[in-house]
Amino acid sequence: MxxxxxxxxxxxxxxxxxxxxxxxxxxxxxxxxxxxxxxxxxxxxxxxxGGPMAERLCAIGEPAFSGPFANIDDVLSISPLGGVTAPGEVLPAPYIRINTRSGDKAFERRSTQALAPAKADIVAIERRILRDPYGRALGPSWTVHFRSCEKISFYYDRLDQIDDSILARVGGLRAFTEFGTPDHMAIKTIARVNTGDIIGTSDGFDVGLHDLSATPVALARPERYRTDAFARAAVFDAAPDLMAAINMDTSRARCAIDYLPRDTKDSWAEKLGDSWGIRRAKGDNACRTALVDTPGTAQGAWFTDAAHNAATTKVSAIALSPDAIDPDRLIFALHGKLASLTTNLLYPPKSMGNDVADKTPTDFLSFSKGDGRINIPFAEVNDTAPYCYQRVRSNFIGPLMNGVIVLQRQENKNGQELLKIEARGDVTSCIDLKEPWSFTGNETVFYR
Structure with missing residues (x-):
């Protein structure tokens, strides 16, 4: 026939x-x-x-994936990114990072092949040129967007190379659309891949999954996390369907490991931990990829601009949440400047041999959770009283801060949530802070 x-x-x-x-x-x-x-x-x-995969019904009761993301022998650890991302990245990032084992040289990662975990359509591809602070090109970074059925979309981000055959199938770079600059290009396509097909190579990459059948995570300001595909298309002179193909509903982001085949899911979950495999993820929900923006509390992302959109590429914000690896440790992730947090609060003065530049730290701070009014978890800051945080250190192993942080959640006359934060160097412990706790006028105001 x-x-x-x-x-x-x-x-x-x-x-x-x-x-x-x-x-x-x-x-x-x-x-x-x-x-x-x-x-x-x-x-x-x-x-x-059988037509585009986006038009196919998802199999009921079956895992969305039928294969792995890469050769598991090349994988050292998997970092649950959670809602707190590295400074300068888009907020939030409820996805996972696959970290490969050591390469031939110190601090070098092994390159591995990124594999298609399911039969799927590649619906869009992005290419960015990464540059150092001086504008020198560091090389390309590829993002590949997939659709495996009506309700499941996923993507691979930060691939160092894309497979030549895939690039040829979509028409080569000539077919890509520039987004205002050759440093960022994309194409909408439909290219079928099967489980195990090579998508590209990388010394580590991110995996994000969106389950459109999942209940959206509650967000204090969900509109901050939406992108208007038509408005962006007009700005970049790109087709709206291309912009729609690369946009993601972060409120329906889920842990990609949970969608792996049942016989391999546990072995991948066992690798959840920090980027160098030193700390292993703790707790029942070790993947912890749900958004942390908790309405009515201090937990989540706060922006220095009341009208800021979290979907932009440069974010001036602070994110407050439990550590993705150890939920008993809390994180201040700085995505912009906190004016009161000066270098001398984290490092000794230059007169004592410190060679750190005089600039505001823009990394992250961590501390162990407490109770009462001191080091209270951010999810429990649900009133308008001031709270104090002490024994705060730079990242996880950096120096202790020479002071404390005062935090207060408020609401303005329009009912909008505000968060005031000030780093104070006049005391080194919260019990030494004069009552009632207050600000000195050097606080930074953040908005939901």
Missing amino acids: FGSGDATRLAAGVLTAALFGAAIAWPTAGTRVVERAGAIAADTLSRAD
Whole structure:
């Protein structure tokens, strides 16, 4: 029998042959024609295989993935990114980071192949050129967006290279759209991959999954985490459907490990921990990829601009949450300047041999949770009283702060939540802070 799928495949072959013939007839257009032929053939064949994956119903009771993200022997650890991201990154990031084992040199990571964990369509690809503070190119970083069924989308981010055959199938870089600069390009496509196919290579990459059937996580200001695809398309002179393909509903982000096959999920979950495999994740929900923005409390992301959108690429904010690895340790993640947190509060003065530049720290601070009014978990700061945090250190192993942090959640006359934070160096412990606890006028005001 000669079915419709066979007919479509034949049509794809005939069309591809015709395009190759055109390339021979008009050699000057050869490269572009060949790239276009591959893109059209890939699109036609994926449709021959039952139509786009986004139109397929997800299997009930079956894991969304049927294979791994990479060779697990290359994986040292998996970092649950949680709601607190590295400074300068988009907030929040409820995803996971796959960290590879050591390479041949000190502090070098092993390169591994990123594999398709399921039969899926690549629906969009992004390429960014990373640069150092001096503007020098460090190399490309690729993001590949997938759709495996009607309700499941996922992506791989920070791939060092994308597989050449995939790039050829979508038409090459000529087919990409620039987003205001050649440093950021993208393409909307439909390219079918099967479980185990090589997507690219990297010395570590991020995995994000969105389950559209999941209940959205409660957010204090959900509009901050939405991106208007049509508005962004107008700004970047790009097609709205391209922008829609690369936008994500972070309120439905879930732990990608939970969607792995049952016989491999545990072995991947056992690798949850910090980036160098020193600390292992604690607690029942060790992946901890749910958003931490808890309405009515201090926990979550706060912005220095009342109108700021968390979907932008540069964020001036602070994120308050439990550590993704150890929930008994709390984190102040600084995505912008906290004016009162000066260098001398974390490091000795230069006169004592300190060579740290005089600039506001923009990393993260950590401390052990307490109770009462001192070191109270952020999720329990649900009134308007001032709270104090002590024995705060830079990152996890850096120096202790020479002072305390005072924090107070408030509401303005319009009912909008505010958060005031000040680092104070006039005392080194909260019990030495004069009652009633207050600010000196050097506090920073944050908004939900």
